[in-house]
Amino acid sequence: MSTREWKVYLSGEIHSDWRTRIAEGIRAAGLPVRLDTPVCVHEDSDDCGAAILGAEDHAFWHDRKGATMNAIRTRTLIGEADVVVVRFGEKYRQWNAAFDAGYASALGKVLIILQQPDHDHALKEVDAASLAVTRTPEQVAQILRYVLDGSLPG
């Protein structure tokens, strides 16, 4: 009997250590999970299109070339994921995170949201499309542990 590997994509905020903390929880529990992420180096993610394909005069097309290049990674990995975790942080507009959540939802992916209570009202439609709303990365890891091997914390 084979062991199933779960594919989990971690979308959203890139300025805190939440991805690391989920990864640690998974490693500690020994779960067969493959974690995928976007490119999390902010400037590279912004400039990748121009860096490889050449500079643009206008910011709009500079951004476009970067965004479509990042979409190669994002769409492929979300398209293959079993679970998409979307983290909304304290700052910035994070429309990209919400876009990923909608995209994953329409594909029928399991959605887990990670956000703080002060965003509950603003995120109510996104939360309603998810199967779990979490407050800490550790809760995400605990959910994956329970889902994969049935173990509950404590």
Added chain:
Amino acid sequence: MSTREWKVYLSGEIHSDWRTRIAEGIRAAGLPVRLDTPVCVHEDSDDCGAAILGAEDHAFWHDRKGATMNAIRTRTLIGEADVVVVRFGEKYRQWNAAFDAGYASALGKVLIILQQPDHDHALKEVDAASLAVTRTPEQVAQILRYVLDGSLPG
């Protein structure tokens, strides 16, 4: 030979008259377009779940009941649309709009974004998934006119 009716869903900001201006442009041009929208009365949209199904003690579940009830309308109409226009306004986080854009994109819908240049960078991934980025409701109507009957402005 029948006339094709185009189904256009107008998602996003509900505090300005952009939907009306698109509707006027369509009417003026005599285009066979059915416009659909979310419920645009803010309080009703917030409270519909509790109003029909009963109050909740906690804001989180009050919001959940409203969000899922609105999703009955939103998912059905986006799922049927040929074109989804998503408007990002000046204020608020508007995660719901970005979620709808991602949702529509994953379903393969034509996406048209309506937003101001100061949001270009923050919306670059959303814009990159669209087939047109517009600045005024009139441009949206002009696009629909061109797409439906080939007429260009001026």
Added chain:
Amino acid sequence: MSTREWKVYLSGEIHSDWRTRIAEGIRAAGLPVRLDTPVCVHEDSDDCGAAILGAEDHAFWHDRKGATMNAIRTRTLIGEADVVVVRFGEKYRQWNAAFDAGYASALGKVLIILQQPDHDHALKEVDAASLAVTRTPEQVAQILRYVLDGSLPG
């Protein structure tokens, strides 16, 4: 601009007047809704296969011929519905209702459940797959009214 007709399938319990009460609510509100139902005459629904295709010696195959004949109607209409309402009554096992709910859910249909609080725990997975859990047929009609034209009761 055309008027959208919503297709609503009413599945489940056939011994009370809940379908009629929803239909009345829809008629009173003047909503463009097409209601579809299974064949609700219990004996006909049981015996249709044998009546048309010939009797069987064994109850198992008698039931099979009836069940597949009813499935012609059920699968087609659920497959076309925008919204599937599933009613769980007070009596009987009603596995067919739960099967329809699962079937509709996997097709991505909007699911509305109509059931009493004493079944909440037993129906928790079914409820969790729905967008609304209702207690009265009038609430179902009110939801449809809100979803279609934005009107709230009272």
Added chain:
Amino acid sequence: MSTREWKVYLSGEIHSDWRTRIAEGIRAAGLPVRLDTPVCVHEDSDDCGAAILGAEDHAFWHDRKGATMNAIRTRTLIGEADVVVVRFGEKYRQWNAAFDAGYASALGKVLIILQQPDHDHALKEVDAASLAVTRTPEQVAQILRYVLDGSLPG
């Protein structure tokens, strides 16, 4: 030439040893089958949502948090299964089992039902959507053996 691994999901009743008996039959025959199941510890399955995400005041939302958490596992594994076996036991309403059967059926999964003759009439629609109705776990294992390597019992 590789060996195909068959993915078989075992849904339904959790109070008898039927899953173990199928697993034993598979092991004895040396079949390349991966068996997946829901979490079968009743209390954990009920309380997982609250245990990880925090308690709720109302049973309805306590149940909802648990049900959606379990759905992460259930939907993913049913969505990947080749064969879904659904067991209906002697007791309880088991709407969840019937829901899983409908869900699997709409996804085009092979459905095998395991139930006793006194439920034949109540399960006739569920049975009609299956490719085999069995009475013992051993029959399920025999079917898998025949399907995988062509061996018949005896």
Added chain:
Amino acid sequence: MSTREWKVYLSGEIHSDWRTRIAEGIRAAGLPVRLDTPVCVHEDSDDCGAAILGAEDHAFWHDRKGATMNAIRTRTLIGEADVVVVRFGEKYRQWNAAFDAGYASALGKVLIILQQPDHDHALKEVDAASLAVTRTPEQVAQILRYVLDGSLPG
């Protein structure tokens, strides 16, 4: 409330009056059914490709041009049908009928088979994919009547 039109495709044997008898049953019962068929003039169906696109030296390619031209009609109408009735007659190999049955089955269409008992064993896999095995065109019409308005014969 609109009336649903059912789309029924009648595939298979073209040398008896079975299609007419089904049509008469439908007309007598006043059912909202659109019946579609292949081109039933044998020689035209064989020669259409060469007649329009030019003769071929070899029978194989003559047949190919005709078969693909007929497929324009067949695939489109089966792809749109709610119900596909496949009639196996007394004579000929009728592989085309069995092909249509398999094609419709994979698309999830409702399949009704019309054949005589002496073919039961040879057609057992085809029958098993259907929701009804009938012996007379009148039974097909009776099924449609029951499915559409719940009326049973007699």
Added chain:
Amino acid sequence: MSTREWKVYLSGEIHSDWRTRIAEGIRAAGLPVRLDTPVCVHEDSDDCGAAILGAEDHAFWHDRKGATMNAIRTRTLIGEADVVVVRFGEKYRQWNAAFDAGYASALGKVLIILQQPDHDHALKEVDAASLAVTRTPEQVAQILRYVLDGSLPG
């Protein structure tokens, strides 16, 4: 019994009268066909993006804005078509026509190619994905006539 309207999309070369000749054939035969086309005014099709959304400094992005705007029409109408006719003319590279053919093919649309024999070798893969290779617009109209009502020419 309703009359089925066939949706036929006419893609490709825009410098000869082939679309008109197909339309005339359809009109003469009284066939219920809706013909859809791209915008066939060459300059408008090139400049639509800039005309509505504003000029670009670089031809590449000028073209991009036009191409995506035209894609709103093209993708929607091909996505809805029953039959896609693709015409390859004598001149130009016509990669857009071949792209449309591939796009339609992957969607499972019926493909009819209209081209001259000197292109047979260059178009062999495109032809092989079609259900008919024609030489004149009149042949296309004759095919549609045969497919819709069974009439052969002459």
Added chain:
Amino acid sequence: MSTREWKVYLSGEIHSDWRTRIAEGIRAAGLPVRLDTPVCVHEDSDDCGAAILGAEDHAFWHDRKGATMNAIRTRTLIGEADVVVVRFGEKYRQWNAAFDAGYASALGKVLIILQQPDHDHALKEVDAASLAVTRTPEQVAQILRYVLDGSLPG
């Protein structure tokens, strides 16, 4: 770089050695191909349902139980195949083979037909849905060799 394994399903006639000859060609060429087949022991395939699930009084239901049990294997393996080869032999009606061909075709599988010229006219629709019509098992192996590694015979 991994090696791709091709999954090839061999459907149809079970009374000659054609499957063995294809397997030998594949082995000789060292191709990474997994060959799948139905259960090819005629009596077991006929009686499997009754042998495991119990005897039936009527041949019709005896056949039904066997046919649905075999469908567990057939549908799963065809559903996973890259290529479906369907062999029509000299004898019997072989409706099951034609059904499999139609089923595979609607799923978009690559279809290769193996049949003799005297069946060309009767099989013209089946042939037209295939990508190759072959006369010998060796040709099937040669096609697979060419498709996998580009080698042509001779």
Added chain:
Amino acid sequence: MSTREWKVYLSGEIHSDWRTRIAEGIRAAGLPVRLDTPVCVHEDSDDCGAAILGAEDHAFWHDRKGATMNAIRTRTLIGEADVVVVRFGEKYRQWNAAFDAGYASALGKVLIILQQPDHDHALKEVDAASLAVTRTPEQVAQILRYVLDGSLPG
């Protein structure tokens, strides 16, 4: 944690060394990529059908047999690819390349175009369906490197 293998299909021009240069870039960067291609020996690709299945009198059918045989490989590998790179060279009509681009696009594959600036206008619709337009094979390799491990050149 497993390593994801990316599947990249290289379609189009077969007269220069662009595939080799991409392969070298991938090897140098140590990326887990499986590269697939059509059969790139021009004469074999033209004659494969006749070589295996027998000669044809007419070039049209000679070409058809070859084209459908190559389609076995092409459709399967494009259907499985994550990324489809389409190269347009300096010469020939290359309709096959544009067809593959359209085919891949309709399947939702990531499309990368490799072409020179003098073709920009002729390829504007194809480019607009892609996520990157490149000028050198090295840029394709750099994109894959960035997408897979986040490294930018220089």
